[in-house]
Amino acid sequence: MTQDEMKKAAGWAALEYVTKNSIVGVGTGSTVNHFIDALATRKEEIKGAVSSSVASTERLEQIGIKVFDANDVASLDIYVDGADEINAQFNMIKGGGAALTREKIVAAIAEKYICIVDNTKQVDVLGQFPLPVEVIPMARSFIGRELVKLGGDPVYREGVVTDNGNIILDVYNMAITDPKAMEDSINALPGVVTVGLFAHRGADVVLIGTPEGTKIIEK
Numbered sequence: 001m002t003q004d005e006m007k008k009a010a011g012w013a014a015l016e017y018v019t020k021n022s023i024v025g026v027g028t029g030s031t032v033n034h035f036i037d038a039l040a041t042r043k044e045e046i047k048g049a050v051s052s053s054v055a056s057t058e059r060l061e062q063i064g065i066k067v068f069d070a071n072d073v074a075s076l077d078i079y080v081d082g083a084d085e086i087n088a089q090f091n092m093i094k095g096g097g098a099a100l101t102r103e104k105i106v107a108a109i110a111e112k113y114i115c116i117v118d119n120t121k122q123v124d125v126l127g128q129f130p131l132p133v134e135v136i137p138m139a140r141s142f143i144g145r146e147l148v149k150l151g152g153d154p155v156y157r158e159g160v161v162t163d164n165g166n167i168i169l170d171v172y173n174m175a176i177t178d179p180k181a182m183e184d185s186i187n188a189l190p191g192v193v194t195v196g197l198f199a200h201r202g203a204d205v206v207l208i209g210t211p212e213g214t215k216i217i218e219k
């Protein structure tokens with residue numbers, strides 16, 4: 001089974017959590033794109049979606065699913081999204097696709113975060129994947145120096161401007177043994193918009209595509 005086939009299996013398995021007449025929180029990335037394809041088969045049953053990126057909004061609208069502004073909903077039953085890494089405590093690194101800020105917002109609105117991943121995303125310790133940090137452009141150098149003090153090697157993500165008009169620093173060589181503490185430390189830096197550590201708001205259910213089939217793990 002290829003990695004994309006495992007992503008597809010996880011994405012389609014998430015349909016089980018979609019309820020009738022609901023507004024579904026939708027993340028961003030290649031695994032989520034499979035979920036959106038699956039959601040298309042249920043579009044007559046749901047009210048619509050709240051999206052975490054321009055890219056996902058365009059994909060949802062292309063298949064005829066109404067996209068609501070996050071300000072139009074007080075809560076969501078579920079938020080379905082992938083991850084770049086996920087540990088056994090359901091803490092995640094996200095932001096490989098530069099959508100971390102809006103993803104964190106929509107995830108915060110949702111009751112339940114359904115994480116869809118292939119089995120290559122599972123790690124014991126977060127940090128093998130470079131940690132994305134969304135930064136106000138004027139703070140780029142200052143935040144870079146502060147991230148070095150925290151033990152990382154920050155690299156400016158050339159040519160990328162987020163949907164919110166900010167830049168991304170990818171922090172290499174971090175062994176994040178205390179994700180909540182690291183999330184708090186980076187969030188506290190003036191100029192950081194979002195850090196791609198989803199520890200305070202981790203996943204609630206993880207659907208893992210594997211060569212043997214899709215594994216479901218719930219908190």
Ligand SMILES: O=C[C@H](O)[C@H](O)[C@H](O)COP(=O)(O)O
Nearest residue numbers: 029030031095096097098099
């Ligand atoms: O910014 C993008 C999101 O954090 C994605 O969830 C993450 O990068 C995983 O993407 P993919 O499903 O393409 O591996």
